[in-house]
Amino acid sequence: MKPVPNEPRLPTRDEFYDLANRLEWTPKYVSEEELFPVDMHGLPYLPIDVWAKTYDAPYKVLYREYVKNQRQKDQMVFSVRDAAARAELDRKLDPVYHGGAFCFHITAIPIPEYTAVVGELRMARFGKAGEWRNLATYGSMDETRHAQLQILLSHDKININPKFAYAHKLFWVDGWVSDFARKFFDDIITAADAVENALMLTFGFETGFTNLQFVAYAAMANKAGDFLFGTAVASIQTDESRHAQIGHPVLKTYADVAKLSGG
Numbered sequence: 001m002k003p004v005p006n007e008p009r010l011p012t013r014d015e016f017y018d019l020a021n022r023l024e025w026t027p028k029y030v031s032e033e034e035l036f037p038v039d040m041h042g043l044p045y046l047p048i049d050v051w052a053k054t055y056d057a058p059y060k061v062l063y064r065e066y067v068k069n070q071r072q073k074d075q076m077v078f079s080v081r082d083a084a085a086r087a088e089l090d091r092k093l094d095p096v097y098h099g100g101a102f103c104f105h106i107t108a109i110p111i112p113e114y115t116a117v118v119g120e121l122r123m124a125r126f127g128k129a130g131e132w133r134n135l136a137t138y139g140s141m142d143e144t145r146h147a148q149l150q151i152l153l154s155h156d157k158i159n160i161n162p163k164f165a166y167a168h169k170l171f172w173v174d175g176w177v178s179d180f181a182r183k184f185f186d187d188i189i190t191a192a193d194a195v196e197n198a199l200m201l202t203f204g205f206e207t208g209f210t211n212l213q214f215v216a217y218a219a220m221a222n223k224a225g226d227f228l229f230g231t232a233v234a235s236i237q238t239d240e241s242r243h244a245q246i247g248h249p250v251l252k253t254y255a256d257v258a259k260l261s262g263g
């Protein structure tokens with residue numbers, strides 16, 4: 001009997017995920033150390049083959065899925081923003097909440113979100129695993145969205161209270177919040193290498209602080225009747241809980257290597 005040739009078939013979603021995220025190349029004209037300088041990648045400096053085998057993110061999303069999800073999130077927030085403007089929501093909220101806890105968050109957070117764009121891009125270029133670099137690319141787009149969305153929401157409120165302009169000028173004034181924020185985010189993000197960003201920004205700060213802050217603020221906003229901020233902050237938090245997972249596999253890679261070498 002004549003053999004029947006196998007029908008060509010498209011890879012499944014999971015096969016394509018692995019194919020796309022584990023695609024690496026062998027540089028011919030530069031060494032691995034030149035392509036991933038230690039100052040930008042960080043220490044301990046493991047060979048790229050080790051990263052390719054061990055980096056395994058728990059949150060697996062393809063670019064096509066990412067774009068679709070993000071579009072839906074923005075659509076929801078912007079339609080709620082329109083409804084809030086029509087209902088003159090800002091003038092109906094408790095001024096203690098509006099000029100206090102809400103104003104503090106929405107003016108202190110947007111510029112640090114821009115520093116997080118830098119941190120994510122550093123990992124997107126200098127992380128040594130394909131999956132790490134791809135997830136950090138999405139992370140940089142997330143953080144751009146967070147910074148721009150919260151600056152926009154602050155700008156909407158300036159005619160109610162001029163304090164909301166601090167969303168734009170936070171890093172360019174001197175005060176305890178801005179001094180602390182500049183130094184802290186320089187340390188863990190803008191002056192940090194890819195490994196430090198994975199461990200201090202995503203594993204430490206985003207898991208330990210951002211997720212808690214955004215969940216608590218969404219609950220507080222909903223209780224105060226601020227359905228716009230509740231929706232916006234919940235939508236941001238869904239991004240944070242995804243890219244906060246970038247650091248776990250970095251830490252696990254180091255733990256696995258230490259275990260194998262008896263360390």
Ligand SMILES: [Fe+2]
Nearest residue numbers: 113116143146
């Ligand atoms: Fe963010």
Ligand SMILES: [Fe+2]
Nearest residue numbers: 116206240243
């Ligand atoms: Fe983040």
